[in-house]
Amino acid sequence: MMTDTDVAAKAPETTEPPVMKDVRARRRLPGWTAPVVLLAVALALPFSTLYVPGLFEGTLNSPPTLHLVAFCLVFGGLATSYDLLYGRVGLLSFGHALYFACGAYVAALLMRVLELPLLWSALIAVVGGTLLSLVLGAVSLRVNGIALAMVTLAFAQAGSILISRDPGRLTGGEEGLSLNTAMVPDSFVGVFNTVNLYWVALAYAVFAVGVVWWLTASPVGRVWQGIRANEQRVAVLGVNPYPYKLVAFTVGGGLASLGGVAYLLVTGGVTPVITTAEFTLTLLVMVALGGAGTRWGPLLGAVLYTYADHRLLQLGGSDAFAALPAWIAAPLSQPLFILGTLFVLMVFFFPGGLVALPGRVRSALRDRRTART
Numbered sequence: 001m002m003t004d005t006d007v008a009a010k011a012p013e014t015t016e017p018p019v020m021k022d023v024r025a026r027r028r029l030p031g032w033t034a035p036v037v038l039l040a041v042a043l044a045l046p047f048s049t050l051y052v053p054g055l056f057e058g059t060l061n062s063p064p065t066l067h068l069v070a071f072c073l074v075f076g077g078l079a080t081s082y083d084l085l086y087g088r089v090g091l092l093s094f095g096h097a098l099y100f101a102c103g104a105y106v107a108a109l110l111m112r113v114l115e116l117p118l119l120w121s122a123l124i125a126v127v128g129g130t131l132l133s134l135v136l137g138a139v140s141l142r143v144n145g146i147a148l149a150m151v152t153l154a155f156a157q158a159g160s161i162l163i164s165r166d167p168g169r170l171t172g173g174e175e176g177l178s179l180n181t182a183m184v185p186d187s188f189v190g191v192f193n194t195v196n197l198y199w200v201a202l203a204y205a206v207f208a209v210g211v212v213w214w215l216t217a218s219p220v221g222r223v224w225q226g227i228r229a230n231e232q233r234v235a236v237l238g239v240n241p242y243p244y245k246l247v248a249f250t251v252g253g254g255l256a257s258l259g260g261v262a263y264l265l266v267t268g269g270v271t272p273v274i275t276t277a278e279f280t281l282t283l284l285v286m287v288a289l290g291g292a293g294t295r296w297g298p299l300l301g302a303v304l305y306t307y308a309d310h311r312l313l314q315l316g317g318s319d320a321f322a323a324l325p326a327w328i329a330a331p332l333s334q335p336l337f338i339l340g341t342l343f344v345l346m347v348f349f350f351p352g353g354l355v356a357l358p359g360r361v362r363s364a365l366r367d368r369r370t371a372r373t
Helices: 004-010 018-027 033-047 063-086 096-112 118-140 145-165 191-217 219-229 231-236 241-267 277-290 297-316 326-332 335-349 354-372
Strands: none
Touching (some): 033 063, 063 191, 063 241, 063 297, 096 145, 096 277, 118 241, 191 241, 219 231, 219 241, 277 297, 277 335, 277 354, 297 354
């Protein structure tokens, strides 16, 4: 005969009633809530006269603030396109900057040399960058792992050297190319039209994120998940991974080329800095900082990294830094030193990126409450 003690011992540990679980489920917001709220904030930004001291130089709708946010959004969309390769499929490419530079340089050259209008120049540049990624991807994806990284690095270095050598005095060499404003609509020229450049950057970021999300949720995206987890297992199941990887490589390159056109408009020119392998490594840091393979991680990481790089560069030349001792001011005045240190600490303590930080905090608090009880 069972005693009350035995019954209590066999009772389940969790005594939370089903009603409470239903209440918690109802409190959870739909998945589309966060994108809609963020998009609404982004759309309202050019109309806000709010001043946030310390974060921006002027009000939210001032030209310096809108230009900085537009710059961050361009790199947010670019990092999302790179995450399509690295985070979604597991392809480590060191040549993604080549397609970004292709979009910017081809559009600039078409407007300067052939005097084509912006629309046609952008269209040809994006198509050319997409075809370039298709051809180079078809060659590079014959190998995997470190070999893939080295092959894409070789292609990127070849493109960087070609642009720096300034063949036919077309690319401008180390000085780069400025935007031919005569071929650009007047609504995109001048400080007073910074808000229109902001709309261009926002449209590119939304388009890049939307394409990546849509493809990830499609049957092709599920194959990408399998390739990232175990490519050999996908091949054993009768699916050839090569075409799926090539699709990701091509789409990522096309989105990067479109980002190059947006970058050309926002910055008013292009320099060989965006052609180097170090630039692709910066994209890798952005993706890893935010959280590779996540919905918001690449965009968040790129925006925060670009913003911090810009603001730290301004603070490095301020009087506050000049008053510090030389052995302290020298490293702190270098944005890459500070960002690199923060990145190492972030990877060491929060390997899942910034998007995993709230979950880790909730888990730590839950474990602490459980230990107390």
